[in-house]
Amino acid sequence: MRARIVDKNDILKIVDILRKDHEVIAPFQGRGRDSFFDVVTDANRDQVKMHLHNPYYPPKRYVLPHIEKLFDIDQAKMDVKAAYVEPKRAIFGIRSCDVHGIYHLDRFYLGRDYKDPYYERLRRGLFLVNVVCTDKELDIDNGCFCMCANTGPASTEHFDLQLMDLGDVYMAVAGSPKGEALFADPIFKRGDDSHVQRRRSILNEVRKHFKLAVNWYSAAVRYITTGQVPEELWAQVGNRCLECGACTYLCPACTCFTVADRKVDGKVVERVRLWDSCALSGFTRMAGGHNPRRAVHDRRNRRFFRKLAHYFVQRELSMACVGCGRCIDVCHGDIGMPSVVEIIRRGCAGKENDSTIIKR
Template identity: 35%
Template sequence: MKTLAKKDINKILSIWSQKHDVLAPTKMDNGDCIFSAFDEKAFTLDYKKPPLSPKSVFFPQSEIIFRVEKNRYNEVVAAKKALIFGLRSCDMMGIRQASSFMSRDNKDIYYQARQNAAATVVMACPKAQNETCFCTTTLSGPVAKKGFDLQLYDIGDTLLVEIGSPRGEELLTGMPLAEMEESQAKQKIDEFLQNAILTIPEVKSVIDAMNKLKDRKIAEKVWDDFGAKCITCGGCAFVCPTCTCFNVYDHQQAAGEGIRLRAWDACLYSGFTREASGHNPRASQASRLKRRHEHKLLDYNNTDIQDGLCGCVGCGRCSDYCPVHIGTLEVVKAITG
């Protein structure tokens, strides 16, 4: 198996930066650690999941999709060659789910162009990043099974390199690679996996909750209580790696000139389902929360991603970033009592 020396990683990222917009874990001056444009001085391998998942690379919160000029419209398919370094396996599963959705019926050319232009380098997860990680339950971690171009295992001074695609192979061209004997590498990976799994115990109640949802055995009070405290920020949808809803907006720039842009939308907002008549089939916040969680844990169970569990990738962001604790884990807890 190929390996890289950990001390070379900065150099390698610099080389990749020459031809890609590299997004990598970055320690900001203020102490925040987020994914930002690779900067040698601020790059770090000591990082946690940032609020935004990598979907924001393929599917920016707001993007111009076409311009109208003098009665013509021109599609804006903006895709720069990009490389996402250091994403975790949960986010890799998120990309696979979002990509599957975005190519299933109508192919989303904007998304696909950006996705095709972006290489993914997964860092296998050595341990739970915090107490809301449950990828071992959703079958999306701690290591990615597929979808990546490269996956790296940090085993100390050495990074084991798993190649997932021809593009991954190509990324390694000219890099200071070494070799580790296959059986030794396999043993190292098994150890890595065992250690990681120990810190991310399976949350059985997630499965129980899915079954209860299937049997429609949830008391409405569960949703009413959550609905009462939800402040409708939309954050859970925005941070979710598998949420892909958007709305489109037209802005006239001048006479005969305009843009159409699309921007993230969220099913938690009442206007998302409100009809022109004023009628809203999901009239209460409780009903909107119910739908969201049914979508993640029930409706999305039989996806094209056969090796995943459901529409949730177990990253825990909705629990991390909900101001009033209505994340998947809290909902599961309420459902299963």
């Protein structure tokens, strides 16, 4: 990987360069803690923030929109027309956790027997400019646990360009040939060893500011994979679930969707897909009313099983949790990922039955 140095005052010029042939999405500060991703225009270009709380509404919507048209059907002619969108888009200022979220979606939607043609088209033109979380007040929230999920604070791959604040300058690291091509612009200057040293010491310092740094994933993965989590423990988690679905909607690694037909006018019907959530009771209900997952804890169990069971970790090459901490902030029942991992660890530790220990 190649790196360059960019002067602090020049950093938004990268947005300008990208805007020449991309629609650029960047984070903006709202009121209070609130922040959001939006399209950069001439009017708001100067308000693009390098350091801010990671927006709750994840950037996964740029590859998996919450409502996405699949195709139009002319009912009289029975003519089915696929509705493809293939934008050239760049996300400027995407955090390391969300970069890994998109990588996880890539593995899921493109890495299996069937490739998703809609996802593929949205992803193909997507350029990711990762910003490393270095500001301990703004970038690192109470709920951030990317260190446990091994996704941050500085992503090591899956981005096109990575920017890291070194004080007076930024270090730009190219993660792809497309990213490296940007280095042709004169704002990217050569750096020296002192910059590399500074990068290392800043990262070491930043790591100390994570309040959630001991999340026992490995234990949870083992207990879940070997089926040692007792039913009562799942019931305990389920009892705290309000079935709002917010954790799944905000999760950068959640993939489930439902499909619906909507009437556009008298003649045309469109088929759309919408984000769906395993927290909702209708998720597995079949026509005729039979629902294999009736109890709420069956459904909560499902979410954590899907995210942490070793089989799926192997299949997607990563856990379906990136440590962004959104589920912690949004959950009314305090069953975000770290809480559940902790409940499982405490509930299962020391209770492994003897036979499994002997077998090992």
